[in-house]
Structures are given as C-alpha cells and as structure tokens.
Amino acid sequence: MAENNLLEMRQIEMTFPGVKALNKVDFTLRAGEIHSLLGENGAGKSTLIKCLTGVNKKDGGTITLEGKEIQPQSPQHAIELGISTVYQEVNLCPNLTVAENIFVGRQPMKHGQIDWKTINRRASELMSRFHLSIDVTRPLSYYSTAIQQMVSIARAVDIQAKILILDEPTSSLDDNEVQLLFDVMNELKKEGMGIIFITHFLDQVFAVSDRLTILRNGQLVGTHKIEDITKVQLVTEMIGKDIDTIFSLKRAEVADGEADMLVATHIGAPEKLEDMSLNVKKGELVGFAGLLGSGRTETAEMLFGATRITKGEIAIDGSKTEIKKPFDALVAGMAFCPEDRKRDGIIGDLSIRENIALAVQARKGFLKPISTKEQNELADKYIKALGIATPDAEKKIGELSGGNQQKVILARWMATNPKVLILDEPTRGIDVGAKAEIQRLMLEMCGEGVSVIFISSELDEIIRCSNRIIIMRDREKVGEVDGETCTQDQILSIIAEGSTAAGGEAS
Amino acid sequence: MSDRSLASRRSLGSRIMNPKYIMIYATIGIFLVMYLFGAISYGAQGFTTLRTITNLFVDNAYYGISAVGMTMVLITGGIDLSVGAVASLTGMFIAYGTTVLGIHPLLCILFSLVVGVGLGLLMGWVIHRLNVPPFITTLTGMFLARGVCALISRESIEIKHEMIDSLASWKIYFMQLKDGEWVKIKPISYINFNVILFIVVLIAGIYILQKTRFGRNVYAVGGNEQSAKLMGLPVGKTKILVYGFNGLCSVLAGVAYALYVKSGWNLSLMGAELDVITCAVIGGTLLTGGVGYMVGTLFGVLLKSMIPALITFNGNLLSWWGKIATGLLLLLFICIQKLVLGVTGRKKTSKTKPIKE
Numbered sequence: 001m002a003e004n005n006l007l008e009m010r011q012i013e014m015t016f017p018g019v020k021a022l023n024k025v026d027f028t029l030r031a032g033e034i035h036s037l038l039g040e041n042g043a044g045k046s047t048l049i050k051c052l053t054g055v056n057k058k059d060g061g062t063i064t065l066e067g068k069e070i071q072p073q074s075p076q077h078a079i080e081l082g083i084s085t086v087y088q089e090v091n092l093c094p095n096l097t098v099a100e101n102i103f104v105g106r107q108p109m110k111h112g113q114i115d116w117k118t119i120n121r122r123a124s125e126l127m128s129r130f131h132l133s134i135d136v137t138r139p140l141s142y143y144s145t146a147i148q149q150m151v152s153i154a155r156a157v158d159i160q161a162k163i164l165i166l167d168e169p170t171s172s173l174d175d176n177e178v179q180l181l182f183d184v185m186n187e188l189k190k191e192g193m194g195i196i197f198i199t200h201f202l203d204q205v206f207a208v209s210d211r212l213t214i215l216r217n218g219q220l221v222g223t224h225k226i227e228d229i230t231k232v233q234l235v236t237e238m239i240g241k242d243i244d245t246i247f248s249l250k251r252a253e254v255a256d257g258e259a260d261m262l263v264a265t266h267i268g269a270p271e272k273l274e275d276m277s278l279n280v281k282k283g284e285l286v287g288f289a290g291l292l293g294s295g296r297t298e299t300a301e302m303l304f305g306a307t308r309i310t311k312g313e314i315a316i317d318g319s320k321t322e323i324k325k326p327f328d329a330l331v332a333g334m335a336f337c338p339e340d341r342k343r344d345g346i347i348g349d350l351s352i353r354e355n356i357a358l359a360v361q362a363r364k365g366f367l368k369p370i371s372t373k374e375q376n377e378l379a380d381k382y383i384k385a386l387g388i389a390t391p392d393a394e395k396k397i398g399e400l401s402g403g404n405q406q407k408v409i410l411a412r413w414m415a416t417n418p419k420v421l422i423l424d425e426p427t428r429g430i431d432v433g434a435k436a437e438i439q440r441l442m443l444e445m446c447g448e449g450v451s452v453i454f455i456s457s458e459l460d461e462i463i464r465c466s467n468r469i470i471i472m473r474d475r476e477k478v479g480e481v482d483g484e485t486c487t488q489d490q491i492l493s494i495i496a497e498g499s500t501a502a503g504g505e506a507s
Numbered sequence: 508m509s510d511r512s513l514a515s516r517r518s519l520g521s522r523i524m525n526p527k528y529i530m531i532y533a534t535i536g537i538f539l540v541m542y543l544f545g546a547i548s549y550g551a552q553g554f555t556t557l558r559t560i561t562n563l564f565v566d567n568a569y570y571g572i573s574a575v576g577m578t579m580v581l582i583t584g585g586i587d588l589s590v591g592a593v594a595s596l597t598g599m600f601i602a603y604g605t606t607v608l609g610i611h612p613l614l615c616i617l618f619s620l621v622v623g624v625g626l627g628l629l630m631g632w633v634i635h636r637l638n639v640p641p642f643i644t645t646l647t648g649m650f651l652a653r654g655v656c657a658l659i660s661r662e663s664i665e666i667k668h669e670m671i672d673s674l675a676s677w678k679i680y681f682m683q684l685k686d687g688e689w690v691k692i693k694p695i696s697y698i699n700f701n702v703i704l705f706i707v708v709l710i711a712g713i714y715i716l717q718k719t720r721f722g723r724n725v726y727a728v729g730g731n732e733q734s735a736k737l738m739g740l741p742v743g744k745t746k747i748l749v750y751g752f753n754g755l756c757s758v759l760a761g762v763a764y765a766l767y768v769k770s771g772w773n774l775s776l777m778g779a780e781l782d783v784i785t786c787a788v789i790g791g792t793l794l795t796g797g798v799g800y801m802v803g804t805l806f807g808v809l810l811k812s813m814i815p816a817l818i819t820f821n822g823n824l825l826s827w828w829g830k831i832a833t834g835l836l837l838l839l840f841i842c843i844q845k846l847v848l849g850v851t852g853r854k855k856t857s858k859t860k861p862i863k864e
Contacts, residue, residue, distance in 0.1 A: 055737070074736075074739075075736060075737050075738070075739045076739040076740070076741065078739070079739035080739075085737070087737060090734075091731075091733070091734040091737045091738065092731070092734055092738070093726070093727045093730030093731050093734055093735060093738075093797070094730055094731065094797070095527075095726060095729065095730035095797035095798055096723075096726055096727060096730055097527075100723065100726075104720075104723050104724070104727050104738065104740065105720065105723075105724065105727075105738060105739055105740045107720055107723065109720075113718040113719070114717070114718050114719065114720065114723065137525060138525060138527075139527050155738070
C-alpha cells in the first residue's frame with residue numbers, strides 16, 4: 001500500500017445479533033482520491049461507514065487517520081475528527097432554514113451571539129456554488145428532496161473535513177445535478193480531500209472514482225483501480241454470480257385482443273395534472289418514463305385515490321368505478337406501492353408478518369380480524385416466494401435492508417390478489433441483485449394476469465420490462481411508445497422535445 | 508423577530524411572507540380581532556384604556572413566565588406536566604419557610620431553585636438516557652412535587668415577611684404630564700415586580716432561542732432528533748438543559764404566584780400546566796416540536812387572559828364561559844396549524860424541480 005494513506009481501516013469486525021456484518025474488512029483512502037465502495041444491500045457498506053462515523057461501535061480492528069489511531073464514539077466525535085457524512089436519506093431538520101441546516105452546531109458567532117447575517121450570506125454563496133439560487137432563509141421543508149439533498153451535501157462540504165463520505169447521495173438527483181455534484185467532488189479532490197462514494201449507479205462509479213472497493217456478505221472482495229476493471233467484472237464480483245442469469249428477463253406476453261383492465265379517461269385534479277388518459281390491458285406492464293416531477297407520481301396517486309380527481313372517469317375491468325379515497329381503489333382491486341417507502345410504505349415498528357397482512361386486513365374490514373395462524377401462513381408463503389432475507393416473520397421491518405423492505409411491501413399488495421398493481425420507483429436505492437428480483441416478480445405477476453403500472457427514473461429497466469411506455473413531461477402525457485421496439489434515445493428525445501412526433505404513437 | 512438577513516438581496520415582502528411566521532401572524536391577528544371586539548362592545552366601560560392591557564400582564568405574569576419555559580420544551584418535541592406542581596411547591600417552600608420556620612425568603616427561593624432545576628434536569632436525564640416518554644416522566648415529576656407539597660402542609664399558609672410584602676406591593680405607575688405636573692394616569696395603570704420578571708424571562712427566552720447555539724439546537728432536536736444526532740449536535744445535553752431551564756421557569760412562576768396571592772397552598776395551581784401549554788399552543792408552538800416563537804407565546808398568554816377579561820367586562824356571563832371560549836380558541840388554533848402545514852406542504856410538491864440559474 002502507498003505511504004500517503006489518509007485513512008486506514010484494518011481487519012474491521014462487527015457483529016449484530018446472529019449476523020456477522022463485517023468480517024475482517026480492510027479499507028484505505030488516500031488524500032485527494034475518490035474511492036467508491038460497492039456491494040449489494042446487506043454487503044456491509046453502510047455498516048463499515050457507520051463504524052467510521054461513530055454510529056456503530058466496531059467489535060474489532062483498527063482505524064487510523066493520518067497515522068493516528070482513532071475511536072469514533074459518536075457522529076459528533078467523528079465530525080470533530082474531520083469525518084463528515086452525507087447519508088442516503090436526507091438527514092437535516094425540515095423546520096430550520098436552508099442556511100441554518102448548513103451551519104447549525106457551528107454557527108459563526110459575533111460578540112457571543114449567532115451572526116445570522118454571515119450565516120445567510122455564506123449559505124447563499126455556498127448554494128450558488130451548486131448553481132442553486134434559492135432563498136436560504138426559507139425552511140428546508142419548503143424545497144424538493146433534490147434540493148434538500150444538495151443542502152446536506154453543501155453542509156458536509158463546508159465543514160472542511162479531511163474525509164467526506166457520500167452514502168448514496170445521487171438517488172434523488174437528476175442528471176444535471178449529479179454532474180454538478182461530480183464537479184464539486186473533483187474540486188474537493190484537488191484540494192486534497194479524501195472522498196468515499198457509495199452508489200448503486202455503476203455508470204457514476206466509472207465516471208468519477210479513482211479506485212473502488214467491493215464488499216460482499218460482510219467480506220472484502222477486492223480493491224481495484226478504476227482502469228483495471230470492467231463493468232461486467234464489477235457486477236460479477238458484487239453479486240458473486242454470473243450476470244447473465246440475472247438479467248435474462250422475459251417481457252410479459254399480452255394477446256392482441258386482450259381486454260383493458262384499467263381505463264382512465266381525461267382524469268385530472270387541480271394543481272396536480274390537468275388531463276390524463278391511459279389504458280392498461282390485462283397482464284400488461286405499462287412503464288412510466290419522465291423526469292422527476294413530470295407527473296408520474298401524480299398520475300399514480302390519482303388512479304389510487306390518494307389525490308381525488310375532479311374530472312374524468314376511471315373504469316376497472318370494464319365497469320366504471322368511483323374512486324374517492326385509497327380504500328375505494330383497494331376494494332376495486334388496485335394496489336399501490338408508493339415512491340417513498342420510508343414515509344408512505346412501511347410501518348417500521350411492526351413485524352414483517354404484520355406489515356404483509358396489513359392491506360389484506362384493510363380490505364376485509366377491521367371487524368373481521370385475520371387470525372394469527374392465517375397471518376403466519378401468509379407471511380411464510382411470501383417470505384419464501386419473494387426470497388425475503390430474514391430469520392423469521394417476526395423481525396421488525398425497520399431492521400431489514402432496503403431491498404428486503406421493498407419485497408415486504410410487494411408481498412403486502414400481492415397478498416390482496418390485485419387486478420392492477422401500481423409500483424412507484426420500486427427499485428430505487430436497492431442493489432443490482434435485488435432490483436433484478438423485483439423486476440422478475442413484477443413480470444411474474446403480469447404472467448398471472450395482473451396489470452402492472454411501473455414508474456421508474458431508470459430508463460433501461462423501464463425499457464427492459466415494459467410492453468408499452470408512457471412518457472410524461474411537465475405534467476402532461478407527451479408520448480407513448482412500444483416497449484419492445486423503442487430505444488433509450490427515442491424516449492430521451494421525446495422527454496427533451498416534448499413532442500409525440502419524435503416517437504410516434506405505438507400500440 | 509431577529510432574522511435580520513440579506514436585506515439587500517431579498518425584498519421586504521418576501522421576508523415578511525416567509526411561511527415560518529404564519530402562525531405568529533395568526534395569533535397576533537386573532538388577538539387584535541378580540542381587542543377590537545372588546546373595544547367596540549365595552550369601550551364605554553373603559554376597555555380601551557391602558558389599564559386593561561397592564562392588568563392582563565399583572566394578573567397573568569406567572570403563566571407567562573412558565574409559558575416561556577414550556578415553549579422551549581414543546582419546541583424540542585417534549586412536554587412538561589410538572590410545572591404547576593413545581594410552582595406550587597415553590598409557594599409552599601416560601602410560605603412554610605418564612606412563616607413557620609422563620610427562614611429568610613431569599614434562602615427559600617434559592618432552595619426552591621435548586622430543587623426545581625434539579626428536578627428538571629433529572630427528568631431531562633430520564634427522558635434522554637432511559638428513553639422514557641416525556642409525558643410519563645413529567646407526570647411522575649408532577650405527582651412527586653404535589654406529594655411533597657401535601658407533605659409540608661395540607662393547610663393554606665399565609666406568607667408573612669417584610670420583604671415579600673414590600674416586593675408584592677411595589678408598583679411602577681404610568682404617569683402623564685398634566686398642568687406641568689406628573690400625575691398617575693386614570694384609571695390607574697401600573698406594572699409590578701411580576702411583570703418585570705416576566706419580561707426579563709421572556710427576553711432571556713428570545714435571546715437563548717435566537718442568538719445561542721443551544722437555542723438553535725433546541726429547534727434542530729424538535730425538527731428531527733435522529734438528523735440532529737447525525738449532524739453531530741449534542742442532542743442529549745440539549746434535551747436535559749431544556750428541562751432544567753423549564754424547572755427554573757417553573758420556580759420563578761411559583762415565586763411570582765406567591766407574590767400575587769401572598770400565601771402557599773398545596774392544591775394551588777392545579778391544572779395550571781395545561782393552561783400554560785394552551786398559551787404556548789395558541790401562540791403558534793407545534794406540539795409535534797420544531798416550531799415555536801417566544802413572541803407568539805407572549806401573544807398566546809395575552810390572548811388566553813383576554814377571555815376572562817372580556818367576561819369580567821360583560822358582567823353577566825358566568826366565568827365557565829371562559830373555559831368554553833378557551834377550548835374553542837385552542838380548537839381554532841389547532842385547525843389553523845393543520846391548515847398552514849397543509850398549504851406549505853402543497854407548495855412544496857408543485858416545485859419539485861430546482862430553480863436553476
């Protein structure tokens with residue numbers, strides 16, 4: 001190893017009850033380097049980072065920062081040592097202003113008082129470095145997740161740490177913002193900061209890293225220079241299996257004369273979407289492409305009754321259905337996995353069994369409880385069918401990894417035997433292996449005659465799975481293409497130009 | 508309040524319209540509406556005189572003092588049910604100490620401060636370290652303090668001490684120049700020691716919340732405790748100190764109440780904690796934490812104490828109508844809070860894309 005290691009983690013061990021989360025893992029970071037940390041969910045990336053940031057206490061091994069051994073005790077202590085972190089979920093305070101979120105805990109003082117003027121001025125400057133001209137005196141909750149994420153990056157950057165850890169910072173950013181982040185990362189690198197970058201986007205790894213380290217099942221697989229490895233090698237090392245077996249997915253087959261399962265005609269709600277029509281056939285998978293905020297989620301929410309429509313009508317299985325609230329949709333045979341599973345999907349303190357039984361119970365009505373025995377059968381069936389990695393059905397869902405949480409939510413809705421399943425970003429923030437499994441499950445359900453609406457920001461997975469793709473832009477449907485024949489460029493040009501002519505009507 | 512910032516770059520309008528101030532505006536607005544109602548209905552009986560306002564302060568200073576501490580606790584997302592009992596205990600210490608034991612009242616107050624702040628810090632520690640919900644912890648603290656009150660005496664004890672007497676009767680009269688001579692304005696309006704104590708505590712509260720790191724940590728903890736921890740803020744220390752500060756406010760409120768009634772009774776200020784919480788909530792503090800301003804609390808206290816004042820002016824209504832009106836007011840404010848939160852939330856979704864330069 002080179003002499004100029006900024007950080008050395010040697011033989012790190014960490015055990016959770018029943019699981020060896022980290023087994024003698026080595027990791028080094030040089031000054032002025034961007035080092036990607038890769039692995040599937042549950043591989044131990046987050047655990048390794050948490051040992052470094054003092055959230056978890058390691059059971060064995062040593063951490064050396066600039067030649068001195070350190071024992072981070074708490075996030076506060078880690079920050080004092082010069083280790084600053086941006087977490088995957090925005091970890092800021094929504095009630096404080098943007099400026100305050102950047103400076104809270106280390107506010108510039110003048111005459112023993114907080115110097116608000118300087119805080120707001122410096123925050124504005126910092127945000128303009130990220131090409132954001134926003135009012136920094138507004139509460140953070142006023143802005144979108146993407147901006148919030150930029151603010152948390154700005155905070156971490158401004159701390160002037162020696163080490164910057166970015167744990168999936170890009171999952172809520174669009175391409176421009178990601179590019180911006182990369183520019184900032186490269187600047188910081190030149191200034192001699194060591195950056196640890198965790199992401200599921202392999203393209204981003206290759207775009208920005210100098211070296212990468214791969215973990216699998218709590219063990220070190222290897223550290224490589226970026227020039228020395230190809231994407232296929234990388235994925236193979238990450239999942240430990242041959243990549244082709246995972247990606248051999250078959251699109252759902254829909255007969256030509258198949259009846260429409262869901263038809264929405266000219267539905268709309270004020271301030272959400274003006275006018276939207278779509279149809280989904282039985283057993284068909286319709287993908288929704290478009291940028292963040294283009295109206296994809298809004299459409300899903302209108303279909304499911306989370307937003308009440310003020311015009312248009314929805315028909316399910318040939319009969320007109322009035323959907324005023326999500327319960328109506330549930331009864332009509334719809335199911336909806338919302339975008340933000342932490343907020344709208346899981347109930348963290350309940351067990352896997354209870355989380356799975358939830359929707360079935362809601363549909364039956366709460367006066368007819370499902371017996372524990374039935375719940376257990378239900379849970380066991382889906383844990384097996386979906387390959388949810390858990391010791392038993394009684395584990396709290398909050399303790400599972402992201403991919404497994406998503407599977408539990410899928411199980412919840414599959415258990416209701418829906419006719420129409422709406423999935424909003426079901427694969428966000430989960431790793432390649434789990435992603436492929438979710439996609440496989442989706443397609444299996446189509447095979448059983450379920451109509452699936454699939455919303456995703458990742459074009460390649462939409463193209464890989466969908467029969468038809470609806471393209472949204474600026475809260476409008478701007479195109480519809482055939483999933484089998486279209487290309488990524490075609491869709492991108494429709495999103496960019498907003499014209500149906502570019503792609504042409506299909507199906 | 509004190510958010511003087513970037514004046515050159517942002518218009519006054521956008522600063523005033525900052526959504527974080529909406530609740531304060533609602534409180535002040537409703538206060539003005541009620542004052543206007545009083546002025547129109549009872550103007551002839553002298554509602555519009557300075558005396559009405561000064562009496563609001565004089566008669567409710569002890570609520571106000573306690574509400575300052577309570578606001579801070581509520582902002583962290585906690586609650587403190589022990590304030591009434593601790594204030595009552597302070598009254599008992601002063602009454603029993605001076606009248607029965609013959610101890611100087613200042614020593615009694617000092618002793619109360621040690622007990623009150625100590626109990627506050629202890630409750631804070633239990634809440635943070637043992638992770639016991641604030642509701643239960645402070646309920647325990649309330650029973651404890653009430654129990655000690657009864658242990659000291661079941662009877663009401665009059666406070667007889669020169670210093671207390673002179674402090675209680677000390678007044679600053681509002682004067683006006685009449686025929687080249689300073690005379691008390693009519694009807695006689697004055698403020699007393701309690702009002703000054705309230706204003707000092709209030710200003711201290713504003714200063715702590717707006718100008719110190721500790722104060723900002725209070726907001727951060729209330730906004731999202733987990734985030735605050737990951738941002739490296741001293742969450743535990745903040746929470747413990749907040750309950751300690753509230754203990755201090757409870758004791759000072761107890762001192763003010765003792766001066767107001769000049770006696771100690773083990774059952775005094777029963778349920779006062781709920782009145783204090785009401786003041787903070789109608790002042791715009793969110794029970795879920797993270798939002799609240801001391802100025803709002805000041806108007807919350809004034810608004811809540813305006814109701815009995817109006818009933819007194821009316822003269823025909825039973826005082827129970829005051830409870831009903833307070834209940835309605837609280838309901839109104841909780842509805843406004845929900846509405847405001849809903850509106851700002853909707854604004855957010857219609858602005859998902861960042862504004863690029």
